Amino acid sequence: MIHYTCDRCHKKIDENIDLRYEVSIVTQVALDEPDASLQEDRDHLNEVDDLLERVDDEECERLCQELYQSRRYDLCANCFQQFTRNPLGADAQPQVEFSEN
Numbered sequence: 001m002i003h004y005t006c007d008r009c010h011k012k013i014d015e016n017i018d019l020r021y022e023v024s025i026v027t028q029v030a031l032d033e034p035d036a037s038l039q040e041d042r043d044h045l046n047e048v049d050d051l052l053e054r055v056d057d058e059e060c061e062r063l064c065q066e067l068y069q070s071r072r073y074d075l076c077a078n079c080f081q082q083f084t085r086n087p088l089g090a091d092a093q094p095q096v097e098f099s100e101n
């Protein structure tokens with residue numbers, strides 16, 4: 001049987017008693033291409049091809065890891081509520097409760 005631990009407060013989540021919340025966060029770079037719609041599709045594809053040919057696999061992998069990150073967290077009910085209230089963890093949280101194990 002798999003035991004889950006809350007990634008935020010590290011409390012064990014007993015799925016018989018507690019709800020376990022999965023939170024997936026995908027981060028990617030937003031590229032603005034204001035002129036893209038003005039270009040011919042064919043030209044644009046050729047440019048992408050040229051770019052891909054110039055970038056070797058290792059470099060490409062590094063770039064992709066920088067540009068796109070996907071993470072998954074397990075949260076207990078309490079932490080999930082806190083997360084939904086303040087997903088970015090911005091500002092000091094006035095009431096942080098640490099439950100004693």
Ligand SMILES: [Zn+2]
Nearest residue numbers: 006009076079
């Ligand atoms: Zn928790």
